[in-house]
Amino acid sequence: MIRLHEYELSGSCYKVRLLLNMLSVPYEKVSVDFVNQQRESPAYLELNPFGDLPILEDGSLRLHNAQAILTYVARKYDVFGTWYPSSxxxxxxxxxxxxxxxxxxxxxxxxxxxxxxxxxxxxxxxxxxxxxxxxxxxxxxxxxxxxxxxxxxxxxxxxxxxxxxxxxxxxxxxxxxxxxxxxxxxxxxxxxxxxxxxxxxx
Structure with a gap:
């Protein structure tokens, strides 16, 4: 199952949640404490050296940057290709x-x-x-x-x-x-x- 490292009040994280929900893709949320700078902790930076949110893990694939994640999710999970065209x-x-x-x-x-x-x-x-x-x-x-x-x-x-x-x-x-x-x-x-x-x- 997809794991989404995210902060509930982040607009960038919300983008990814929206697409996953609209495509009915199940995922596990992993909350990151943005206010207390958890994304700057060694454990988080090991996941993503850039220290930004969100991070998506799907099997062995790990992605950061909401736009890259949107592209990946749409290409892999939108069977009709309506959210991200191939042309x-x-x-x-x-x-x-x-x-x-x-x-x-x-x-x-x-x-x-x-x-x-x-x-x-x-x-x-x-x-x-x-x-x-x-x-x-x-x-x-x-x-x-x-x-x-x-x-x-x-x-x-x-x-x-x-x-x-x-x-x-x-x-x-x-x-x-x-x-x-x-x-x-x-x-x-x-x-x-x-x-x-x-x-x-x-």
Missing amino acids: ADGASRIHQWLATGSVDLTNLSPARLAKVIHYPFNLGDLHALSHRVLRILDAHLEDRKWLELGRPTIADIACFPHVALANEAGISLSNFGYVSEWVERFKTIPGFTPMPGITSHS
Whole structure:
């Protein structure tokens, strides 16, 4: 069985839980104490020298980085190939948004840490960067329901948690109407599960 080393309040870990649940893949959770820096312990660094979350173990395979894990899980366990296409064109479109979910949108994560746990980050700069990418995302979603290919893919999963948790980062989605609609639409996908800070479909 898959083992997922994760922290419940992490958006990156939540991405992986979402896909596993949506594909009905059983897995074992291994909780990591993020607040007390367990990921910097020798035992954790032996699993993942980079010290980041999550880690997925599937048999002899061990992966870190949520985007890499999403790609692996979709390729191995999605028998219909809907979440991650095999075509070069489709896969490339998906990977653009995997990068967005791992870089541009992650400014929302330290902003959330600054607001919720009072980490010493520059909230003004993080909000400015976050508003920029949310405007881009909103414009992209103006004439489509999903980020690419006309259906939910791991592109949507990679971006959803950071956006859906924007309120905890001190950013309202009220000025991003298409993004707000996409967030609620995402919650209707079969297998969707909430997390602290993200409720079920209203």
